[in-house]
Amino acid sequence: MAGPPVVIWDQDVEGLLHYRELVPRLEEALGKFSRRDSTEVIQPVRTTLTLQKHHGFLGLMPTYMENDGVLCTKFVCFYKREDGSSLPATQATLVLLDPEYGNVKAVMDGELITGMRTAAVSAISAKLLMRPEAEVLAILGTGKQALSHYNAFTDMFSFKEVRVWSRTRQKAERFCRSVSGPVTVCVSVQEAVRGADAIVTVTRCTEPVLFGQWVKPGAHVAAVGACRPDWRELDDVLMKEAVVYADSREGAMAESGDVILSGAEVFAELGDVINGTKTAHREKTTVFKSLGMGVEDAVSAQLVFDQWKRHTPKL
Ligand SMILES: NC(=O)c1ccc[n+]([C@@H]2O[C@H](COP(=O)([O-])OP(=O)(O)OC[C@H]3O[C@@H](n4cnc5c(N)ncnc54)[C@H](O)[C@@H]3O)[C@@H](O)[C@H]2O)c1
Numbered sequence: 001m002a003g004p005p006v007v008i009w010d011q012d013v014e015g016l017l018h019y020r021e022l023v024p025r026l027e028e029a030l031g032k033f034s035r036r037d038s039t040e041v042i043q044p045v046r047t048t049l050t051l052q053k054h055h056g057f058l059g060l061m062p063t064y065m066e067n068d069g070v071l072c073t074k075f076v077c078f079y080k081r082e083d084g085s086s087l088p089a090t091q092a093t094l095v096l097l098d099p100e101y102g103n104v105k106a107v108m109d110g111e112l113i114t115g116m117r118t119a120a121v122s123a124i125s126a127k128l129l130m131r132p133e134a135e136v137l138a139i140l141g142t143g144k145q146a147l148s149h150y151n152a153f154t155d156m157f158s159f160k161e162v163r164v165w166s167r168t169r170q171k172a173e174r175f176c177r178s179v180s181g182p183v184t185v186c187v188s189v190q191e192a193v194r195g196a197d198a199i200v201t202v203t204r205c206t207e208p209v210l211f212g213q214w215v216k217p218g219a220h221v222a223a224v225g226a227c228r229p230d231w232r233e234l235d236d237v238l239m240k241e242a243v244v245y246a247d248s249r250e251g252a253m254a255e256s257g258d259v260i261l262s263g264a265e266v267f268a269e270l271g272d273v274i275n276g277t278k279t280a281h282r283e284k285t286t287v288f289k290s291l292g293m294g295v296e297d298a299v300s301a302q303l304v305f306d307q308w309k310r311h312t313p314k315l
């Protein structure tokens, strides 16, 4: 009989997860996912239940990595919150199982993991698709993902300027105070993205907030919000002019309003570029449409668990 699962919660996760270890694991996982070899990764498109009364959704994200012996699922609730609501916009929990016995080994808080793995994958997209001489980063949105993206992007690249836009100046200024480096507050999206080499969209909006006519040709856009088939962050012009990459082609075709409603073609998955089977069009305007994948959570949870065991010698 297996023992009870360990519970690894927010502050413990914080001390155990670092971009320097996470990024290479995610790069490897994205490559494995795109090979579609069922002994490497089995990861269906997220199952989503509608929580109509609460204007939200429950996403179930199981993943099995047979060769690595990793079995994991994430439960993530996300909501269409009114501005000013004190309730959280997303809540995530990860469950790591033993694939042979079937018991739960660990239950983990998914907030920081979701923030860090999403930002790390966006930063990987920039590593692959952004022009090497990039100087200006613009972040649209000032919530949890904005913060993790600021941390991951400034950790991995040396931008001369980081700009941020939020619908209220107050939120943008609060964001500036929460980060460790200099940030320019912009009063409009247009001002924030003018001449930017990299743009991260991390909003909860459901209508386009970033328009192609404002985007510098050759810029790289990591589009992280709008994870429902009828939600948008980017307009049709941008979606059609850019070369579009996704984490999962099936995920993008099922869940991304920006892809589905614009009719844009997904040129490749990030894993295809990592595997060398598709080109990284750095010279063109590129969009990475991120929906979030279970395999990203699985490798992150395994990393946290491995670190936790290392720091808990009695096990
Ligand atoms: N792709 C992924 O893997 C992934 C993972 C987690 C979250 N997300 C998505 O990323 C987005 C941001 O998540 P978060 O956790 O940072 O949320 P958050 O609530 O912490 O922050 C959301 C930000 O969007 C702003 N905002 C809200 N409505 C807006 C609107 N109509 N127009 C412009 N800005 C608006 C808020 O002011 C805030 O700055 C959400 O859409 C979430 O579902 C994606």
Ligand SMILES: O=C(O)[C@@H]1CCCCN1
Binding pocket: 059, 076, 078, 090, 092, 114, 227, 291, 292, 293
């Ligand atoms: O992959 C995730 O964790 C997120 C949660 C919120 C909605 C979109 N996808």
